[in-house]
Amino acid sequence: MVRMSRVLPLSGFPEWSPQERIVEAHVVRELRRVFELHGFGEIETRAVEPVARLSGDSEAAKEIYTLGRLNAEADADAKLGLHFDLTVPFARYVEERQGQVQFPFRRYQIQKVWRGERPQEGRYREFYQADIDVVGRDQLPAHLEVEVAVVMARALAALPIPAVTMHVNNRKLVEAFYRGVGVSDVSGALRSVDKLAKIGPEGVAKELAAQGVSETASDAVLALAAIKSSDVGFVEAINDLWETSTLSPGFEEHQVALAEGIAALTALVSGVNAAVPGCAVADLRIARGLEYYTGSVYEAFVEGHEDLGSICSGGRYDSLVGGGGFPGVGLSVGVSRLVGRIIAAGLATATRSVPSAVLVAVVEEEARGASAAIADRLRARGIPTEVSPNAAKFGKQIQYADRRGIPFVWFPGDGADGEVKDIRSGEQVVADAGSWEPPAEDIRARVVPG
């Protein structure tokens, strides 16, 4: 049907076995469930955008997959590329539909994205992302910065992974502090602090010096980045640091913004920890290099799997689109990286490789209709069932079920419906297909700790 050519797995394009796909589908379903429980509606956007739009963010431009056509007139579809995140298409979607969308617009989006990363970096080139955002028209209340973090913390807590810690910070706070201690290029300083884990405090200090930041200011910036607390302890630490730092002339004008930022971060840490105890950590080193964040910023890590890096991040931004006027706040999860780790580390597994809870055996080919009728009576009550593809010896048919993890085999009887066997325990009982129920936990393939 398909002509042969060498079969080569493509590095960076993950594909799961049927049993692993059950785990992935479970993760997607749980995210979806929690998002919808909190009133987030779903959208899907097309996979392609004009390259001009995609490459607006020049950092990512080199990773864009562009589209061409085989044997087509040149330029027929020139200038289209695959989206590399869900933010660019969401911004375009909102811009296109600003007359129809109800603001504030709460949406979630779970789709594949593509990045032409170098395969040797071991990164995915095709992967699922899951985003939630709330976007306003002209204004967006600050309490939504707490709410999206709470929703995401709950969604991540529903997944079969160890505890997630959400490291949070506030751009307003950091900016006010930096200006107060005399840093003029705040963006530059943020970009350097963002590299703290990579290059260490000395490396950051060196970069700051190169940016013309004084040594005392640089010390203060690094001291701020060292503050971390899982409760409101950070407040005192920042206030102490502020009082003992050498402040620049005119520092008073930043004092109000600093207090506002501290209050916002306090509300965020308390709010998230009230919803998912122990989840939020105020971490003043979280900078997130991207310039468009203006309030809360988030970066989440999985306990014991910090090597994965941040598995979920985001923040508050002043406008979703370049023209302004659409302030929002959002978080994005790297779903495939999580699923890849769940599978590779055996954190969770599906109880079987197929949906079927029951295999109805076939006594002889001529009696296939009787088996099919039993299967239909089970299906009518929502029990996933398949009929044996052949009328082999019962031992063979049991083996068919066993290899797929199907827990029950139904043997049709003469006249009556017959008997059903739990092939794990060997227990076999006379049963009626119109009323027999497997234990609730056996009806569907479940995802359980590995």
Add this chain to the structure above:
Amino acid sequence: MVRMSRVLPLSGFPEWSPQERIVEAHVVRELRRVFELHGFGEIETRAVEPVARLSGDSEAAKEIYTLGRLNAEADADAKLGLHFDLTVPFARYVEERQGQVQFPFRRYQIQKVWRGERPQEGRYREFYQADIDVVGRDQLPAHLEVEVAVVMARALAALPIPAVTMHVNNRKLVEAFYRGVGVSDVSGALRSVDKLAKIGPEGVAKELAAQGVSETASDAVLALAAIKSSDVGFVEAINDLWETSTLSPGFEEHQVALAEGIAALTALVSGVNAAVPGCAVADLRIARGLEYYTGSVYEAFVEGHEDLGSICSGGRYDSLVGGGGFPGVGLSVGVSRLVGRIIAAGLATATRSVPSAVLVAVVEEEARGASAAIADRLRARGIPTEVSPNAAKFGKQIQYADRRGIPFVWFPGDGADGEVKDIRSGEQVVADAGSWEPPAEDIRARVVPG
């Protein structure tokens, strides 16, 4: 956040509003539910395949989107293209995993595919397909040709569309008949008969003549194609035609295959109609030009929407992969075309545009916590709930709910939980957030006839 560039809808890349997306998600969920109820497990394959593999089927080659990289070393990802169906990637998946997969392998797959069609043809260039197949190793029992059709008929019957008619035929039957009446180029004749609707009997006769088919054979071929019955009436019609036709020397050797084909088609029509009454029609003109079909062939149409063409098709094939050894049978639905029609023709609609069943009003910003606590108690019982983004006058908050179709607004009270209002009827009752339930049909956005 994203630099501005002109926003242009792209022809052929459909995108739905949040309310329309609920309809699409419902269609996907129903297909998935019925497939899993019948024991089909899900796989997802990567979006890309080597172009050499995709273009094996040269007919589709011109529609392939190839991938390039912006600002990358030339050829870094050369020779990858987006899949244009789910059969090519499924074949590659089975080939790659033939040592791990359990045969017969029952799988479903619901993913987007891409085709670089000319936009002026008004066809989608990105769309969802949903495929089911059962693939064996070396052999595959014929009864599965009935089973996959039954499963698909049931899945289509679960969708919010008018009745679907599945036109079925059998390649063995047709081939035996053609050979019996003296057609030597069976594939050529099939390709011509496949154009019957487009070019009419005269056009087909002309093509057959050009292929060297005699006039009496051509008449017989066209007479066979005219046979159609929603019951087993076609059997007598074929037998009559066979007996009155001028048969070629050596016709006896095709008589057994003809009888086998008739028996298979009889089983198929009866089986599908027993499961979904009135769904199957034996239609001897169904040819399906693709050469790899060797048994049952299927083409399904939506009553009153025949202009959509076949919305689901497939058949039995001797091998999924070019090397042979993987016989299978499968059907594929064009999901996006169905959804597009459901939306455009108003066949169904979602009861609201957001998941939320309840909006909890906020009395004053300082009391937001009380509203959030009520929302959490509702969510704990699975009721999708959101909290008003502001503490505007209640009239404004009700308007917020009304615009999104949220049926209930909860007004927190002093001390007690407060009252909940059905904003459609105006009815308002005192309620406890730990026990109040909306009517079952209001808990989730539902898809109802338009």
